[in-house]
Amino acid sequence: MSASQLVLVSGASGFVGTAVTLAYLEAGYRVRGTVRSQDKADAWAKKHANAFKDGQLEWAIVKDIAAPGAFDEAIKGVDIVAHTASPFHFDVKDNEKDMLIPALEGTRQCLRAAQKEPSVKRVVLTTSFAAVMDFDRLGPDTTFSHKDWNPATYETAKKSDNPSYVYCASKKIAEEEAWRIAKEPETKWSLSTVAPPMVFGPPLQVINSLDSINTSSGAVWAVVDSKEVPPASFPVGTDSRDIAKLHVLASTTDEGKDQRFLAIAFHYDNNQVAEIARSFPELKDRVPGPSDGAAAQPHFKTDSSLVEKTFAGWKWTSFEQSTKDTLAEILKVEKQLK
Structure with a gap:
């Protein structure tokens, strides 16, 4: 593929979206990022002014990704x-x-727009380990791989009083819909999906207050100023820069x-995070x-070996490095906000 091609990154100003956008820009691709407002686009471009060349980055305003036809204009020529x-x-x-409608309809609207745009050749979807895991099989005898699917359904999630279950179901339902659309006869592009767990790595999106920091970065920062080290939100993680690199390679x-x-x-606990923070x-x-x-x-085991088998020379960012970089960036943001 030519690095002069145009990539549409939806949610480009978010935590993962920022990492993905930066990875495509670094690889030489042109990027059109979707954001909810021009103010968000301007703030992002100002923060990362050194990350792109003139003409390499443009923006499309998509206020509601779940709205009918939300991506029809943004996807033209992509x-x-x-x-x-x-x-x-x-x-x-x-x-x-x-949760359920935004996740499902956001994916559906994006991929339906891609179906109608003849220039689109590849699609990569950020899904989640949430789409893989099974709440009834989280013990040490289970090993999850890319072949596993969360058994949750729309109906069970609709009635659930467990927000974590609802979130996990939303990711499964959205990814399932993506693969269904990808298999339709009118689809001319190829789909790949990337399923991360808790995402570590430096939060490089625009942050206006630590209270509004993304959920996964906030979970790492939770060891700071706490009365006691809290349990980890989830015991498995990956660095955002690895996730971004995978998006580029997958597409x-x-x-x-x-x-x-x-x-x-990596697998980890918050005592390990706290030990690094104390350094x-x-x-x-x-x-x-x-x-x-x-x-x-x-807890469960995981098998992500398909990544290493598919991409020769692949190496994951270590837990130690990822945690240090996450904390260092949040410290930097904290000082700037003060």
Whole structure:
């Protein structure tokens, strides 16, 4: 594929979306990012002014990714679609309105637009380990791989009172819909999906307050200024830069075509996060000592070897490096905001 091709990155100003956008720009591709407002686009471009050349980055305003025809204009002339936009939070008051519909319809509208645009040749979707895992099989005897699917359904998620279950179901339902659309006879592009777990890595999106930091970065920062080290939100992680690199490879190489990549680099607990945080002079007095409640508990195993088998020479960013870079960037943001 030619690096002069145009990539549409949905949700380009978000945490994962920013990493993905930067990865395509670094690889020499032209990028059109979707954002909800011009203000968001301007702030992002100002923050990353050194990351792109003149004419390499443009913006499309998509206020509601779930609206009918949301991507019809944004997708014109695009060669590659990287759909990263989807809700990731647990503040769910209405399961359908706040989580299920935005995830499903956002994916559906993006891929339907891609069906109608003859220039589109490849699509890569950011899904999640949430689409792979099974809440009833989280014990140490289970090994999850790219072949596994969350058994949750729209109907069970609609009725659930567990926000985590609803979120996981939304990712499964959206990815399932993507593969269904990809198999329709009118679809002329190839689909690949990337399924990360908890995403570590430096938050490089525009951050106006630490209270509004993305959910996964906030989970890493949770060891700071806490009375005791809290349990990890989820015991498996991957660096955002690895996730971004996988999006590029999955959408631009022959090997990456038609693949579903489970992308888990490490298993961890929050005592390990806290230990690394205490190595920062600025944080050593802001992080409590080890907590029994934060120690690693027996849990499932994971197999992400398809990534290594598909892309020769692939190496994951280590837990230690990813955690250090995450904390260093949040510290930097904290100082800037003060």
